[in-house]
Amino acid sequence: MGGTVLLTFEVIAEALRERIRSGxxxxxxxxxxxxxxxxxxxxxxxxxxxxxxxxxxxxxxxxHPGKGAFVAQSDVDTAEDPGSPDAENVPVVGTTARVEALELALAEALDQFTALRARVEALEAGGT
Known part of the structure; x- marks a missing residue:
């Protein structure tokens, strides 16, 4: 990686990505x-x-809550022609997993926003 020192979590993530890419x-x-x-x-x-x-x-x-983490399903099959010029540009895994991750992040942000709003309302109610 051109002399860049990876942090431990990046090393772990890259090792798992490589295991997924290699099959x-x-x-x-x-x-x-x-x-x-x-x-x-x-x-x-x-x-x-x-x-x-x-x-x-x-x-x-x-x-999968209560079951663990799993390799996401792929939306495309690059095994048909791994040598094609487009094979490098095809996502390794599908958009379903990305959408799920974004939905989780959005839900967490909404929870934080709701908690913050409740705190502000409580402060305003106590201050008037």
């Missing part, structure tokens, strides 16, 4: 657990969580 992890496969990744990379739980957030944001992974 070591296929769509629908469970991703390694947090404990497994912590042991494998000698990383903190926060680093593993940040790596998983990157994978979800980029559409490589999806979460």
């Amino acid at each position: 070591g992890l296929r769509p629908g496969d469970a991703l390694p657990t947090q404990a497994v990744l912590m042991a494998e990379f000698g990383a903190s739980s926060l680093s593993v969580q940040k790596a998983m957030t990157l994978l979800k944001r980029d559409g490589y992974a999806i979460s």
Whole structure:
């Protein structure tokens, strides 16, 4: 990467992306657990969580609450002609995972906004 030093969570995310690209992890496969990744990379739980957030944001992974994280399904099959000039420009995984990640981020932002609005209203009610 041209002399750029990657942070631990970036190293973990890139290693998992490479496993997905190489076929070591296929769509629908469970991703390694947090404990497994912590042991494998000698990383903190926060680093593993940040790596998983990157994978979800980029559409490589999806979460199933109570079940874990899984490799996202691909919308396209580049295996038919991996040598084609367009193969590099085709997303590795589908838009469904990206939409899901954006929906989760939006829901979190809405929750934060709602909490902030309630605090402001409480302050205004107490100040008048």
